[in-house]
Amino acid sequence: MGEQVPRPEDYFPYPEFRRYQREVVEFAYQVLANGWIGLLNAPCGIGKSVAALTAYLMAKDAGLMEQDAKLMVLTRTKAQLEIYVREVRRIRDVLGIDIKAAVFASRQDMCPLRLENPSLAKARYKDFLRTCKQLRRGVGAVCPYYEGTYRSRFKISSATRAAVARALRTGATLPGELVELCRDLGICAYEAVKCVARRADILVGNYNYLLLEPVREAILWRFGVDELGELSCVVDEAHNLDKWAVDIMSDEISSFSFSRAAKEAEEFEVPDRGLMAEMVDLVDDMGHETYKLYGPEYERLVDPELVADMLLDRLGLTSKRVLLSLLRLLEDEGDRVRLTRAEEGQAPISYVGRCASFLRDFLSFSGREFAHYSLALERDGRVRGRLGVRCLDPSMTASVLNELRSALLMSGTLWHRDYYVEVLGLDRSRVKFMSVPSPFPRENRLLLVDKAVSTKYEFRVEQEFEAIARRLSVLLKAIGGRVAIYFPSYDVMEEVLKRLKLDVPHLAEERRTRVEEVMAFMSSYERCVLLGVARGKVSEGVDLSAGGRGLLSGVIIVGLPYPKKTGLQEALTAYFEERFGRRGWHYANTVPCLVALAQSAGRLQRSPSDRGVVIIMDKRAAGRFKRYLPREWRADMMATQNLEALVEAIR
Numbered sequence: 001m002g003e004q005v006p007r008p009e010d011y012f013p014y015p016e017f018r019r020y021q022r023e024v025v026e027f028a029y030q031v032l033a034n035g036w037i038g039l040l041n042a043p044c045g046i047g048k049s050v051a052a053l054t055a056y057l058m059a060k061d062a063g064l065m066e067q068d069a070k071l072m073v074l075t076r077t078k079a080q081l082e083i084y085v086r087e088v089r090r091i092r093d094v095l096g097i098d099i100k101a102a103v104f105a106s107r108q109d110m111c112p113l114r115l116e117n118p119s120l121a122k123a124r125y126k127d128f129l130r131t132c133k134q135l136r137r138g139v140g141a142v143c144p145y146y147e148g149t150y151r152s153r154f155k156i157s158s159a160t161r162a163a164v165a166r167a168l169r170t171g172a173t174l175p176g177e178l179v180e181l182c183r184d185l186g187i188c189a190y191e192a193v194k195c196v197a198r199r200a201d202i203l204v205g206n207y208n209y210l211l212l213e214p215v216r217e218a219i220l221w222r223f224g225v226d227e228l229g230e231l232s233c234v235v236d237e238a239h240n241l242d243k244w245a246v247d248i249m250s251d252e253i254s255s256f257s258f259s260r261a262a263k264e265a266e267e268f269e270v271p272d273r274g275l276m277a278e279m280v281d282l283v284d285d286m287g288h289e290t291y292k293l294y295g296p297e298y299e300r301l302v303d304p305e306l307v308a309d310m311l312l313d314r315l316g317l318t319s320k321r322v323l324l325s326l327l328r329l330l331e332d333e334g335d336r337v338r339l340t341r342a343e344e345g346q347a348p349i350s351y352v353g354r355c356a357s358f359l360r361d362f363l364s365f366s367g368r369e370f371a372h373y374s375l376a377l378e379r380d381g382r383v384r385g386r387l388g389v390r391c392l393d394p395s396m397t398a399s400v401l402n403e404l405r406s407a408l409l410m411s412g413t414l415w416h417r418d419y420y421v422e423v424l425g426l427d428r429s430r431v432k433f434m435s436v437p438s439p440f441p442r443e444n445r446l447l448l449v450d451k452a453v454s455t456k457y458e459f460r461v462e463q464e465f466e467a468i469a470r471r472l473s474v475l476l477k478a479i480g481g482r483v484a485i486y487f488p489s490y491d492v493m494e495e496v497l498k499r500l501k502l503d504v505p506h507l508a509e510e511r512r513t514r515v516e517e518v519m520a521f522m523s524s525y526e527r528c529v530l531l532g533v534a535r536g537k538v539s540e541g542v543d544l545s546a547g548g549r550g551l552l553s554g555v556i557i558v559g560l561p562y563p564k565k566t567g568l569q570e571a572l573t574a575y576f577e578e579r580f581g582r583r584g585w586h587y588a589n590t591v592p593c594l595v596a597l598a599q600s601a602g603r604l605q606r607s608p609s610d611r612g613v614v615i616i617m618d619k620r621a622a623g624r625f626k627r628y629l630p631r632e633w634r635a636d637m638m639a640t641q642n643l644e645a646l647v648e649a650i651r
Contacts, residue, residue, distance in 0.1 A: 019439035028055030033064035041435035043412040088172035102197035104205035105175035112183035131348035238409035245394035252388035255283040261351035287385020291376035299568035330356035395425025449639035455559025469499035481553030534561030534596040550606035561596040
């Protein structure tokens with residue numbers, strides 16, 4: 001006789017399963033029990049988080065995972081992290097299962113000292129980390145909270161033991177809650193949660209806890225994991241994993257930062273040999289050349305060896321090795337500047353250190369997996385240059401998933417399994433895939449395509465923007481309520497907004513827009529318009545709901561959100577074509593467009609009772625592009641050029 005599979009309801013903390021939720025639990029159980037890499041495409045509303053936790057408990061209890069088997073849960077946002085805290089607590093309260101989680105935010109967010117020292121709170125994250133490291137080492141000043149955490153080098157204090165015991169009794173403690181507790185006890189909350197991890201079953205944190213090797217190695221031994229093959233992992237919102245994986249090996253900086261670094265070098269007597277001042281001219285010169293050729297915000301590829309040669313010539317250095325040694329020295333000088341500023345009550349920022357770190361990466365990251373570029377930004381009539389390096393290969397960091405005992409990647413937009421298998425470098429022999437439909441009634445979402453317009457590059461002319469604006473005005477009046485409009489880029493949004501006449505309150509996303517501002521705006525008006533950019537802050541990862549109900553009555557997606565055509569995008573396409581052949585263009589361009597489209601449309605329905613309309617204003621959506629959409633999208637889609645027909649369908 002085969003082993004009996006545990007009953008999901010015995011490990012599930014709610015009276016009944018949502019639609020398709022039991023199937024998700026059973027799939028997740030099989031993934032964890034059999035050591036697979038599971039790709040789960042399950043839209044919003046199914047309850048994927050608690051389903052994954054239920055499956056973990058089932059696999060442990062069935063003896064298919066070791067009794068002390070650990071689970072790492074990776075999230076992208078604070079809201080997702082809070083969901084897991086809530087579900088762990090509910091499992092403990094309802095089922096009486098003694099499950100414990102160590103919940104990590106960033107070291108900066110969990111720092112009690114920053115609550116007393118505003119300068120630490122204002123510091124950029126990398127500046128904060130280097131300052132924190134110096135304070136923990138006792139170089140110059142010391143951190144009183146870190147000192148209070150340990151009685152000696154290897155033994156924690158009684159206050160730390162008290163904080164850990166309280167966190168373990170709760171089962172899962174929000175980072176903010178732990179910070180308040182640890183502040184009262186005079187200890188470091190980040191060090192305390194590391195102590196909690198030793199006795200926890202689950203570790204919850206962002207993607208860096210797996211993808212960044214130094215972070216992974218620093219934390220996993222605290223979690224009681226000696227080898228990655230002992231660890232199972234759940235990756236939430238996994239459609240972000242490819243971008244996150246390359247972002248952590250990419251960087252970009254402005255000539256303005258180098259200008260500040262030059263002033264800082266003079267003020268703090270940093271022996272930079274005039275490097276920072278030379279970089280101001282170099283970055284701006286390259287930016288102006290890019291601007292003349294392509295205009296603003298176009299990433300033009302540059303050769304890092306030419307940049308190195310120009311610096312060697314201008315500084316009178318003999319070799320690239322000598323230049324890199326100088327940059328390492330300047331990084332150390334940056335630590336001195338940060339500590340000096342911190343002791344004076346200023347933000348522990350060092351532009352010298354920041355710029356030196358960037359340049360060292362820019363000159364060291366080489367090979368076909370990286371692209372180096374220049375671009376120009378135009379602000380208030382002035383053009384400033386920027387310099388960047390971009391990793392093109394997510395598998396350089398994401399392939400670590402293959403070393404895990406098992407992994408479950410979950411999202412509502414994992415539509416194309418081959419993309420994630422190949423681009424993330426997953427072991428195909430271990431991959432299993434499951435896709436479930438939306439649990440929300442299909443009749444509650446109307447899906448329309450306006451075939452009269454398009455934002456295809458050759459159509460981006462005055463007449464097309466005028467037509468989009470005119471049709472938007474009519475559609476907005478027909479929909480009523482709160483409507484979100486998403487554009488493929490800031491440029492297109494700006495052109496349409498110039499011509500769009502709005503008679504209701506509206507908020508247009510800017511690069512510095514905060515989600516809190518958006519939620520306050522949406523909650524203040526029953527009729528309003530939110531304008532945002534696909535892949536932006538208000539189109540992905542933000543829950544536009546209140547009281548469990550969605551706030552929107554309509555989502556309008558203006559154009560198909562393909563990535564912008566730049567030298568950098570061409571480099572990515574060429575790299576993917578080299579690796580994946582004919583699928584390369586599709587992976588570099590179509591899949592990101594599909595994910596952005598799905599994420600924007602997903603802002604509409606946040607509960608089963610939400611009703612509304614999604615309109616795609618681009619004729620291409622009803623053409624060949626349609627074959628890439630999910631079956632239910634294709635079945636529900638109504639496409640027409642007739643504006644009156646669109647209005648009639650909405651009514």
